[in-house]
Amino acid sequence: MNGRFVVVDLETTGNTPKKGDRIIQIGFVVIERKKIVKRFSSFINPERDIPPFIQQLTGIDETMLSGAPSFDEIAPILFKQLNGAYFVAHNVHFDWSFLQEEFSRIGMDVPSCPMIDTVELARMLMPTEASYKLTDLASLLSVEHERPHQADSDAEVTAELLLHLLDKLASLPLVTLQQLRVHAKALKSDLLALLDEAIAKKERSLERDDRFDEYEGLALKKQEKPSRQTLTEPLPTFSQFFADQKAFPFAHYEHRDGQWEMMEHVDRALHTCQHALIEAGTGIGKSLAYLLPAVFFAKKQKRPLVISTHTLQLQKQLLERDLPLLARIVPFSFTAAVLKGRRNYLSLRKFARTLHEMDENYDVAFTKCQLLVWLTETETGDVDELNLTAGGKLFWEEVQSEGASIDPNDFFMRAKQKAQTADLIITNHAFLLHDLTADEQALPPYSELVIDEAHHLEEVAAHFFGQQVDYAYVRLLWTRMNEIAAKWHMTEMRSLLADLEYELSELFRMIRSYALHRQQSATRVRYRFTPFKEYGREWNALVELTMRLASDVRRLETMIERIDEEDAAPFHAFVSTFTTLRHLLLSDDDAVVRWMEVEPKGAVNAVTLYAQPIDLAAFFADQLFARKKSVILTSATLTMNGSFAYIISRLGLEDFYPMAHIIPSPFRYEEQALLMVPSDLPSLTVASLEEYAEAVARQLLQIAYHTKGRMLVLFTSYELLKLTHSFAKQLNDDEAFVLMAQGVSGGNAAKLTRNFQQFEQAILFGTSSFWEGIDIPGDDLSCLVIVRLPFAPPDDPVIEAKSEHIRAKGGNPFYDLALPQAVLRFKQGFGRLIRTKSDRGVMFVFDRRMMTASYGKYFLQSLPPIRVYEEPLDQLLPRLDQWL
Structure with a gap:
């Protein structure tokens, strides 16, 4: 990309130039023909004090600014460089607003130039990174960052980041660049000329790019077909491997006695068809302690073993750190797969369809650009890989996979197929529970299960079997339904939706008022209610209104049949949500606790209703432990006073007499x-x-x-x-x-x-x-x-x-x-x-x-x-x- 770029970074006395904050240091780097051709930096006298917070952050104190030039001395140098160039900064609005204010203050015209925000560009072209802070991106790209929060060092690193991002942009397939060209118009960065240059270069090239497949106008990373690997040599048992290896620690591994002790317990539980509780202290290395015996067992028995975690952080650790280490340790090859709930995966068909719609706000346009780039890299289509904005998460709900699909390009179908041939399957507690209770299982048949972070299992199950309805979500669905009714020119439906909007707002206002009258609090009110025991005029009125709304929702259901399947999705979601709301307010069940949550100072209809089962011990006993040969539950926190009694009681394990072991931390x-x-x-x-x-x-x-x-x-x-x-x-x-x-x-x-x-x-x-x-x-x-x-x-x-x-x-x-x-x-x-x-x-x-x-x-x-x-x-x- 052959433009001229001036990469600028400023250090300032604060965040608000309009309120008197000033520049204390400027650094800029000039890039031409993808090479750095000029560097400049200078302290600037801000003619005011530097707050202690800024001194601590930047390492710049007032003695360093003694004798420094004022901005008007630097301004002509900067103006000359910016003329006809791209203005580039990491969070461009911050630096540009300060320069505008300073140029204006000294009576100079503000230079006119296209802008690139490297935060926005990095978020778009590196959509899976956890952080877009300059220090984190520098570390990721192995760029030396000597003095973070000093302008010359930050400008240098931002320039290196820009060069990386421009290379990444140029490497994208033609079809992706063409789609980005359409949707990048709504972005803050001026990318159209750069995209036109990249597109023209790709169109001139006759080379076919074999790294990608194409599907409905989308470039996708080529996928390998999953296959179960067969062993050509006899497989040792884990105990044989354990005996051979114990005296001879292998490469990339630090021997820990507690870890080997846990391996023995896991191996014994699997081979004797027992359930086990293992509390493993910090520093044991429990992931590897269950993975090693688990992969031997799965391979020997020729059936998959499932591993369930609670946090995304642990799942990433297993995939990125522990499984590659496991592959170096064991004397055979194995396959591992990840399978989660369908809504974690992108629907290519739904996403391709949204690309034809152009009436977008910034968040939607930006998220489309992120997804277009991500599809050239992802093998899974799993949203957990992405770092989405709040608006991006809302857009994801429109393009997530839902309902049955037999399309071989469907990411959920791909994940299921990969799981069918895997030795180890990694999932999360919520999907594990969903699969246990589903009519048709997505996980292949399995008899052995490791539950890591097991202290969360009951809480996840309570949430999974619980119900929740809040006004904000109902209102969001109503807005979407109204847009679709307008698109389909359905006057009668729009009239009914207007009535529903008023009545739903009134219902939530009445629920909130009822909760506040029943329970006084200056902070959040959580009022526990039992429908058949509530009384009074207010309660009777909200029950009556709920019954009236049920009749309107039934009328709405008859109209949905006239809308196509995809546009009908928010209507079905609304009907389902209202059914839950009606159940919460009008039915009763001694095994369930219901409550209303209200912020006393919140909006008049801001209320959330919840329900959760009170005791899940019988569910776990009947649906999990009675149906599996060996379930191993592990965590750093399972016992109180050396006893597993609490967790055994909550999870219904009393009749199963599980193995129970505490392995203390090796730390001193x-x-x-x-x-x-x-x-x-x-x-x-x-x-x-x-x-x-x-x-x-x-x-x-x-x-x-x-x-x-x-x-x-x-x-x-x-x-x-x-x-x-x-x-x-x-x-x-x-x-x-x-x-x-x-x-x-x-x-x-x-x-x-x-x-x-x-x-x-x-x-x-x-x-x-x-x-x-x-x-x-x-x-x-x-x-x-x-x-x-x-x-x-x-x-x-x-x-x-x-x-x-x-x-x-x-x-x-x-x-x-x-x-x-x-x-x-x-x-x-x-x-x-x-x-x-x-x-x-x-x-x-x-x-x-x-x-x-x-x-x-x-x-x-x-x-x-x-x-x-x-x-x-x-x-x-x-x-x-x-x-x-």
């Missing part, structure tokens, strides 16, 4: 970790929530000065998190620490974790998803704080219903449910601190109940051997300094 916790409990925090039974939050914030900052930040703070309540973060922000007036908080700072757990690792002195406040699954090894995390012991709130509808169920059976809800749940959660939280054998860290627990309550010993005993100190904070801090 007594040398690697400390536990400290400050004795001078107020009790929540005495102090108000605000007073408690302020006291927590003060202690957090005191500790942070000693640990230099690098602190993860875990909360059980979002309300307490927000309050504590607010107080900490006020107390952090010198901005010594970068404060990040879930739900406040923006971004999901993965994004917040990455941002946290960017700063030397940072504190990360998290709840829910931060208690497990995040991985911050090494010096990036040296202090973990658990603010409250992680008991579920007693008024939680599900806990309340389960407690009643346990009580009715003569059990003790606290010791049979609340305490085991809290202890397992506590163990998961502690597991964030020490991730490798070289990590060192301190855990603070701010909840003195661990030391004073009769049940506190269960939390202490759940931890590995570790030194514990309970003293006022001012006595703990010198100990901390000495230890660090």
